[in-house]
Amino acid sequence: MTALTSSSLFDSQILRFSSSSFSHPRNSSIKIRFPIKITRIRASSNELHIKTDQESEEDVQQPDNDEGTQKGSKNSSGTTSALDKDLKKVVQKTAATFAPRASTASKNPAVPGSVLYTVFEVQGYVSLLLGGALSFNLIFPSNEPDLWRLMGMWSIWMFTIPSLRARDCSKNEKEALNYLFLLVPLLNVTIPFFLKSFAVVWSADVVAFFGMYAWKLGWFSQRE
Structure with missing residues (x-):
């Protein structure tokens, strides 16, 4: 009986040692490190998405500014040409009359x-x-x-x-x-x-x- 009890106790200690030394560290490493890696990947991916979104918005806004300047220059040139035409008409009529x-x-x-x-x-x-x-x-x-x-x-x-x-x-x-x-x-x-x-x-x-x-x-x- 003493031999059986001692062997059972020895086996139980081996089982406890194996479960405590091999299973728990692996589980702990998986539970601690794996979520950290996922959060880092998500954070980096969010930063990439933010940068690409900002760049795309800037690329969209630049042509709008260029189109605005072009429209402003066209409007100013159109007004000056219209004023020149009106002035020429007035001068021509006045000179032809007097x-x-x-x-x-x-x-x-x-x-x-x-x-x-x-x-x-x-x-x-x-x-x-x-x-x-x-x-x-x-x-x-x-x-x-x-x-x-x-x-x-x-x-x-x-x-x-x-x-x-x-x-x-x-x-x-x-x-x-x-x-x-x-x-x-x-x-x-x-x-x-x-x-x-x-x-x-x-x-x-x-x-x-x-x-x-x-x-x-x-x-x-x-x-x-």
């Missing part, structure tokens, strides 16, 4: 190369030079303001612009002359409030004349 005979491509005999075309052109530039000489008090000099100097100041508006408009000129040159027909009187009336000088007014008219021609005919763009 200016002397406007040049027409169909019935105007002063075509380029003709004698009449040359006469109008020479008349326009000669009147410009004579007006400068009168306004600078070189012809019929006097110590007081007189009619000759006043005519010299207004010579570009009274003689130069009408003579050049009487030719069969191009569309751009005609637009330049229409603008000048309205701009020169504004300069001649405004400048004397600040500087009472016939020569200054004539010089301002000449600068406006050649500046308008350079803008409408594209002199600087052709040189570039």
Whole structure:
């Protein structure tokens, strides 16, 4: 009986040792480490999903911003072109109403190369030079303001612009002359409030004349 009891006790101790030393550590390692690994994988996967979602949203928003800028530029260009067209119409109607005979491509005999075309052109530039000489008090000099100097100041508006408009000129040159027909009187009336000088007014008219021609005919763009 003692041998049986001792062997049974020995077997029970072996069973306890084996169950305590091998089964429990494995179960404990599985229970502790496996959930930790799963949470790490889930956390990393969530971070990846968040990053990809953010990148996709940024990729979607960038084209919208580009489209907004393009639409804004198109709207601004459309408004400026509409204003330019309206301004051209107003200037053309005003110049055609109050200016002397406007040049027409169909019935105007002063075509380029003709004698009449040359006469109008020479008349326009000669009147410009004579007006400068009168306004600078070189012809019929006097110590007081007189009619000759006043005519010299207004010579570009009274003689130069009408003579050049009487030719069969191009569309751009005609637009330049229409603008000048309205701009020169504004300069001649405004400048004397600040500087009472016939020569200054004539010089301002000449600068406006050649500046308008350079803008409408594209002199600087052709040189570039």
